[in-house]
Amino acid sequence: DGAAGGATTYKIATDTTFAPFEFEDEEGNFVGIDMDLLNKIAEDQGFEVDLQVLGFNAAVQAVESGQADGVIAGMSITDERKEKFDFSEAYFDSxxxxxxxxxxxxxxxxxxxxxxxxxxxxxxxxxxxxxxxxxxxxxxxxxxxxxxxxxxxxxxxxxxxxxxxxxxxxxxxxxxxxxxxxxxxxxSSYGFAVKKGENAELLKMFNEGLKNLKESGEYDEILDTYIAE
Ligand code: GLN
The missing domain is CATH 3.40.190.10 (Periplasmic binding protein-like II)
Structure with missing residues (x-):
């Protein structure tokens, strides 16, 4: 929960290597479409991110067990997963x-x-x-x-x-x-996920931030940074 005057920090789990969505670049920075989307959305919506680079399965489990607040890891929105997670709007088709x-x-x-x-x-x-x-x-x-x-x-x-x-x-x-x-x-399409019934505020901010990035053209800029025509 946010301290007075401070932004709320959310633990967001991700995969270790899933380029172009999350990966280490040549300089050793952890980058990718998911990372840029997450950081821009956090900036737009005024929350802080404590990134947890765990690997895909571990990231999904961390959210399921409540050890992380959300997961962004090129995670496909599926009916089976909807029983355990609430997903954002889709942000990429796969x-x-x-x-x-x-x-x-x-x-x-x-x-x-x-x-x-x-x-x-x-x-x-x-x-x-x-x-x-x-x-x-x-x-x-x-x-x-x-x-x-x-x-x-x-x-x-x-x-x-x-x-x-x-x-x-x-x-x-x-x-x-x-x-x-x-x-x-x-x-299927990729979405940001939180545990079902939890972190509704975070999910709402993700969706609003995503919408804003799409309207401003920044969403397209992020995709163009990583994916050539
Ligand atoms: N999109 C696949 C899934 O959700 C793989 C995700 C990944 O490996 N990071 O299962």
């Missing part, structure tokens, strides 16, 4: 694609039979992979962060991974030795 090594022959789910597939704990991509693994006959190997999952595929230990297309697409544009071989599945 969806899950399959990535394979650059020189791989794997083109579709049918080619995964008897093979290993890398997934990231607690993500929509992992839920999707688990939902089709019996049908296509592959095994899953679980990682806590996206970079570890990509390395698993780049080195050939697993033949594929499932990841959000804006994130995998960005990684590839930055030199990641993978390629996207499928159309996106279960399109």
């Amino acid at each position: 969806g899950v694609v399959m990535g394979v090594a650059k020189d791989s022959d794997i083109k579709s789910y049918d080619d995964l039979k008897g093979k290993k597939v890398a997934i990231k704990t607690g993500t929509e991509g992992s839920t999707f992979a688990e939902s089709i693994k019996d049908e296509y006959g592959f095994e899953t190997v679980v990682f806590d962060d996206s970079n570890a999952m990509y390395q698993e595929v780049a080195t050939g230990n697993s033949v594929a991974c499932f990841e959000d297309y804006p994130v995998l697409g960005y990684g590839i544009s930055q030199g990641l030795e993978l390629k996207i071989v499928t159309e996106k599945e279960q399109g």
Whole structure:
């Protein structure tokens, strides 16, 4: 709660590496679309942020257990999650694609039979992979962060991974030795989340700040900073 005259500080949890939404730049600064949106919204609405860089699954759990007030981590708004979280307005459209090594022959789910597939704990991509693994006959190997999952595929230990297309697409544009071989599945959008029934004021400020950034053109500027045409 805010002390008299001081701004309220909220603990906001995020992922460790999910470029272009949150990542460490070459100078060691923690940057990205989520970080710029959060900081500008906080500035616009007059609250302070105590950022908790925990990893995706840990960030989601921190909010669920009340250890953090909110999460911004390229988190997809899903019906299942709406049972435990209240989401802001959507701020970015996404969806899950399959990535394979650059020189791989794997083109579709049918080619995964008897093979290993890398997934990231607690993500929509992992839920999707688990939902089709019996049908296509592959095994899953679980990682806590996206970079570890990509390395698993780049080195050939697993033949594929499932990841959000804006994130995998960005990684590839930055030199990641993978390629996207499928159309996106279960399109969903990213939202800022608080625990269901809690922090209604924070959620309202996020939505108002987001609306203001869209109206002022700053939202588009943030996207343009990280995503080339
Ligand atoms: N958008 C995905 C999800 O919400 C992945 C998020 C992430 O890995 N940071 O499950």
